[in-house]
Amino acid sequence: MASLVGSRVERKEDKRFLTGKGRYTADINLANQTYAIFVRSPHARASIKKLNIDKALKSSGVVSILTGKEIADDKIGGLIAGWAIRSEDGTEMKCPGNPPLAKDNVNFVGDPVAVVIAESLAEAKEAAEKVQVDYKVLKAVTSTADAMNGDTIHEGIDKNLCFDWLLGDRQKVKEAFDKADKVISIDIINNRLIPNAMEPRACVADYNAASEEITLYTTSQNPHLSRLIMSAFGNVAPEHKLRVVAPDVGGGFGSKINVYNEDIVCSWAAKKINRAIKWVAERSESFLTDIHGRDHVTHAELAVTKDGKFLGFKNETIANLGAYARVFGTVTPTYLFGPCATGVYEIPAAYTNVKAVYTNTAPVDAYRGAGRPEATYTIERLVEKASMELGIDKTELRIKNFPTAFPFKQTLVHTVDSGDYVAGMEKAKQMADYKGFEARRKESEAKGKLRGIGVTSYFEACGIAPSAAVMSLGCGVGLWESAEVRFNPTGQVTVYTGSHSHGQSHQTTFAQIAADELGVPIENIDIVHGDTDKGTFGMGTYGSRSLAVGGIAIVNACKKIVEKGKRVTAKMLEANPEDVEFKDGEFIVSKSNKKKTIGEVAFACYLPGVRDEMKSPLPEGDEPGLKETSFYDPSNFSFPAGTHIAEVEIDPETGHVKLEKYTACDDFGRIINPMVVEGQVHGGLAQGIGQALYENAEYDETGQLMTGSYMDYTMPRADNFPEFNIGYTCTHATTNPLGVKGCGEAGAIAAPPTVMNAVIDALGGQEVTMPATAEKVWKACKNLKKSNAKAA
Amino acid sequence: MKDFNYHSAKDSKEASKLASSSSAFLAGGMTTIPSMKLGLATYKDLIDIKNIKKLSGIKVSGKSVIIGAATKHVEVSNSKDIKKAIPSLSSLAEGIGDPQVRNRGTIGGSVANNDPSADYPSACIALNATIHTNERKIEAAKFFKGMFETALKKGELIEAIEFQIPEKSSYQKHPNPASRYAIVGVYVAKHKGDVNVAVTGAKSCVYNDKDMSKALSGNFSSSSIDGMNLDSSEMNSDMHASADFRASLVVTQAKKAVDAC
Numbered sequence A: 001m002a003s004l005v006g007s008r009v010e011r012k013e014d015k016r017f018l019t020g021k022g023r024y025t026a027d028i029n030l031a032n033q034t035y036a037i038f039v040r041s042p043h044a045r046a047s048i049k050k051l052n053i054d055k056a057l058k059s060s061g062v063v064s065i066l067t068g069k070e071i072a073d074d075k076i077g078g079l080i081a082g083w084a085i086r087s088e089d090g091t092e093m094k095c096p097g098n099p100p101l102a103k104d105n106v107n108f109v110g111d112p113v114a115v116v117i118a119e120s121l122a123e124a125k126e127a128a129e130k131v132q133v134d135y136k137v138l139k140a141v142t143s144t145a146d147a148m149n150g151d152t153i154h155e156g157i158d159k160n161l162c163f164d165w166l167l168g169d170r171q172k173v174k175e176a177f178d179k180a181d182k183v184i185s186i187d188i189i190n191n192r193l194i195p196n197a198m199e200p201r202a203c204v205a206d207y208n209a210a211s212e213e214i215t216l217y218t219t220s221q222n223p224h225l226s227r228l229i230m231s232a233f234g235n236v237a238p239e240h241k242l243r244v245v246a247p248d249v250g251g252g253f254g255s256k257i258n259v260y261n262e263d264i265v266c267s268w269a270a271k272k273i274n275r276a277i278k279w280v281a282e283r284s285e286s287f288l289t290d291i292h293g294r295d296h297v298t299h300a301e302l303a304v305t306k307d308g309k310f311l312g313f314k315n316e317t318i319a320n321l322g323a324y325a326r327v328f329g330t331v332t333p334t335y336l337f338g339p340c341a342t343g344v345y346e347i348p349a350a351y352t353n354v355k356a357v358y359t360n361t362a363p364v365d366a367y368r369g370a371g372r373p374e375a376t377y378t379i380e381r382l383v384e385k386a387s388m389e390l391g392i393d394k395t396e397l398r399i400k401n402f403p404t405a406f407p408f409k410q411t412l413v414h415t416v417d418s419g420d421y422v423a424g425m426e427k428a429k430q431m432a433d434y435k436g437f438e439a440r441r442k443e444s445e446a447k448g449k450l451r452g453i454g455v456t457s458y459f460e461a462c463g464i465a466p467s468a469a470v471m472s473l474g475c476g477v478g479l480w481e482s483a484e485v486r487f488n489p490t491g492q493v494t495v496y497t498g499s500h501s502h503g504q505s506h507q508t509t510f511a512q513i514a515a516d517e518l519g520v521p522i523e524n525i526d527i528v529h530g531d532t533d534k535g536t537f538g539m540g541t542y543g544s545r546s547l548a549v550g551g552i553a554i555v556n557a558c559k560k561i562v563e564k565g566k567r568v569t570a571k572m573l574e575a576n577p578e579d580v581e582f583k584d585g586e587f588i589v590s591k592s593n594k595k596k597t598i599g600e601v602a603f604a605c606y607l608p609g610v611r612d613e614m615k616s617p618l619p620e621g622d623e624p625g626l627k628e629t630s631f632y633d634p635s636n637f638s639f640p641a642g643t644h645i646a647e648v649e650i651d652p653e654t655g656h657v658k659l660e661k662y663t664a665c666d667d668f669g670r671i672i673n674p675m676v677v678e679g680q681v682h683g684g685l686a687q688g689i690g691q692a693l694y695e696n697a698e699y700d701e702t703g704q705l706m707t708g709s710y711m712d713y714t715m716p717r718a719d720n721f722p723e724f725n726i727g728y729t730c731t732h733a734t735t736n737p738l739g740v741k742g743c744g745e746a747g748a749i750a751a752p753p754t755v756m757n758a759v760i761d762a763l764g765g766q767e768v769t770m771p772a773t774a775e776k777v778w779k780a781c782k783n784l785k786k787s788n789a790k791a792a
Numbered sequence B: 001m002k003d004f005n006y007h008s009a010k011d012s013k014e015a016s017k018l019a020s021s022s023s024a025f026l027a028g029g030m031t032t033i034p035s036m037k038l039g040l041a042t043y044k045d046l047i048d049i050k051n052i053k054k055l056s057g058i059k060v061s062g063k064s065v066i067i068g069a070a071t072k073h074v075e076v077s078n079s080k081d082i083k084k085a086i087p088s089l090s091s092l093a094e095g096i097g098d099p100q101v102r103n104r105g106t107i108g109g110s111v112a113n114n115d116p117s118a119d120y121p122s123a124c125i126a127l128n129a130t131i132h133t134n135e136r137k138i139e140a141a142k143f144f145k146g147m148f149e150t151a152l153k154k155g156e157l158i159e160a161i162e163f164q165i166p167e168k169s170s171y172q173k174h175p176n177p178a179s180r181y182a183i184v185g186v187y188v189a190k191h192k193g194d195v196n197v198a199v200t201g202a203k204s205c206v207y208n209d210k211d212m213s214k215a216l217s218g219n220f221s222s223s224s225i226d227g228m229n230l231d232s233s234e235m236n237s238d239m240h241a242s243a244d245f246r247a248s249l250v251v252t253q254a255k256k257a258v259d260a261c
């Protein structure tokens, strides 16, 4: 039987999605359901003086109106940060309470203060307009850079500072800088982004008064985790009385990791009114209240020798958390950011210092790449600048500082098990025709255009997060994954996974893996996920972890099945278990060449005696049935890496940046389904290029979101992109049996610095902030013209 | 969205009879429906004009192109006759919004709405258009009064728009990257006697840039407007483009248009 791993198996999920048969949360309608509308703060910062619902209660169709008072009275807990971060001085991070419905204070535009539940959506909206809230508007803090000088947002949190965290050794860095021939320094902004999943958030909550069970259908990337948080911290219901189902989910990019206010409020309220409640976000609510991503202000320095050896690295970053610290809010700008900020280089001394601040803006949390795009942007912009200042070719300078031996003990935290960065660079250069750039630049010049080329070499730590590694860093929760592989008596297989697919094609990739492991046709394998009532507890999908962690759990569970199969076969065929081999779905006794198919073994496990009436096929000590579970906790992160090269052409008269060429050469370890991986790379690139050239979430000084719709927030479109030139090198991960590394975030990690390096190259080294919009680039072109004129 | 009454008018007369101070005509609905959904506008009555036969269709004669008001953007962009007579007009239509918008939005709706960043108003000015309504004929130069303001009276219905076929013409738009409306769009048309340089997106209302028109009437070459410094004091300024940038873009897009003629 040919192996399915490595082949372009068509996606099992496509038929359902392409024929309109997907089942998303908003498609779920329950008998007698009501509709919820949230009353949200129009102010970025205010105290609530009075909240009057009398008029709204009389509005037609209203079933109930609940406010921050009721939710506090019922002792329903708030939203939480999942990771505890300690400051450099040893103090614990400071997190404000974040009640699901604000009672006393609101802290960003969109912060919910009440929920209106009515018989119809129109009636709920109508009534919501009649809820009267009397606010005392306070001065908002909106700027990341100035947040520490603003008014105190949360009582007791001085300077709006959640933590002031250090990773690395300041003294060693100082010594390295003292020895340097040159120090390259850079001030950069990592712009704030809005994830914009195609499917807006939604939830449907139901309560069964007889079983006292709440069922919550929700747009989540991790239903088990949501249930745990809602139960343990939200006090909504004990876990066995709370079922969370995340059916088809139309994209997450990190924005659907969090348990949100609406999940908690609707679950709690459904029980209170003893009816089902449906809530579906409007797009403008998504803009305002989904978590946002990035938003760093960074000063970084690189100490170098004159021939281009890196000696030391400093990274001083202010990270905006928004109004509250949410689930991945504190770990994203620390452990997911700091260790990767030294990039793919041997830098003997380094530190990253992060001040995480609160502002009156939407909470900032993990968004595709989470911390690693910010890290890569920092080091790769710095290295590009170093190449300009040192006059060393950008690819040579990088190669000069690549590690050559693996495992590579990276300066700050990670030990990178495998990789070949030089091979990746060489292949990328060839794919991009790096040598031919100068000729293309001249051609552009002849047309009056400016052409630039940009390079990025990156690595990232994904497959989050090995418990041992995470705990050694002192930050709490490790993230393993579970799988259960269950045979039916007649030989089909159901795989339950704790991962969640919201665009990642698990139904296909995971089935390919199981098919290879078990020798069962892929048509006979179903992947089940997304329901806490089906399958064991699992951690969900983010941080490019599904394959490298969840996939390995499946492999391990399959291996246990095979082990049991060998024992059963041995009993049935009167052989020694050690003499039974398993290949392509058959158990073969090597000495006699007698065999049993895995289907026959499964049947025998469930119905002992039907086939062989004389004696049970089950060995002593083995129970009937064929079902195995595995919890896989990886020994280390996995480390995808690669080199990307972009070329842009700029029209100096309009400032328009045209992305002419984009080459991505990645090392994802073993690739299970190349088609799926291409899709992931394309999507990541689109978002990364979007960050560099188009997307930006902008608040004004009063905390109003200026880019609250697609009329102003630039989502990239297909015609913004060239044909992507994609290739791979491959070194297998040594830390997992499949040798896989993860590919979900690479594009979003590598693309922003790649594109910006090209833009800045075209602009003669002038710094431009992301996104490189026409006007910014036009201004830089004018400066360039002026300085060229002066030089001439 | 608040409840409203839906009417489908069978002719212009019925449509204008149904109109009141709390009604709107419903053509493509691409402006009206989103503003109602967002609560920016409320109407008691929507009067659908798509079924009025007289309002659709494209007629090309020797001198002019007449387009029925309810003609969709996609029909203008695909029309072989228009492609032949005024290719720049079909490419303008092709550059409006996205396919969904082009499949529903109409030329009459766009002209009646007079959004300061819309594309068609510049075509009307550049191509010396005449707006045919159920009551009269209005010259484009007198039709666009200000931001979202036109010479239309309450209940007056645009039936067709008549464009003069120029010798040469081109429309060059620098789109807003998010909405793809014009940050600046410049429609240059060379007619027998003179040249029009219609500018949209730059100010509160579409206008004919007299200085550039004059320069180009003298010498129809982009060099005659190169380096022109426009007064930016009345230009729009927003997060996508400052007034100065817009002023520069007007000249750049005009040059591009002349070169493309």
Ligand SMILES: Cc1cc2nc3c(=O)[nH]c(=O)nc-3n(C[C@H](O)[C@H](O)[C@H](O)COP(=O)(O)OP(=O)(O)OC[C@H]3O[C@@H](n4cnc5c(N)ncnc54)[C@H](O)[C@@H]3O)c2cc1C
Binding pocket: B023, B024, B025, B026, B027, B028, B029, B030, B031, B032, B033, B034, B049, B069, B070, B095, B096, B097, B098, B101, B104, B105, B106, B107, B108, B109, B110, B112, B113, B115, B117, B118, B119, B120, B152, B156, B157, B158, B159, B179, B180, B181, B182
């Ligand atoms: C996402 C998006 C992107 C867009 N991008 C662009 C763009 O790039 N460039 C651009 O120019 N436009 C753009 N538009 C606007 C689009 O072209 C609309 O079609 C146009 O503004 C309105 O036309 P409509 O037929 O949809 O009018 P409707 O929405 O039906 O009506 C608009 C107004 O015009 C009035 N009206 C309609 N027809 C008549 C008539 N015959 N006589 C008198 N009054 C009438 C109505 O009473 C109403 O007040 C965009 C719209 C959207 C939603």
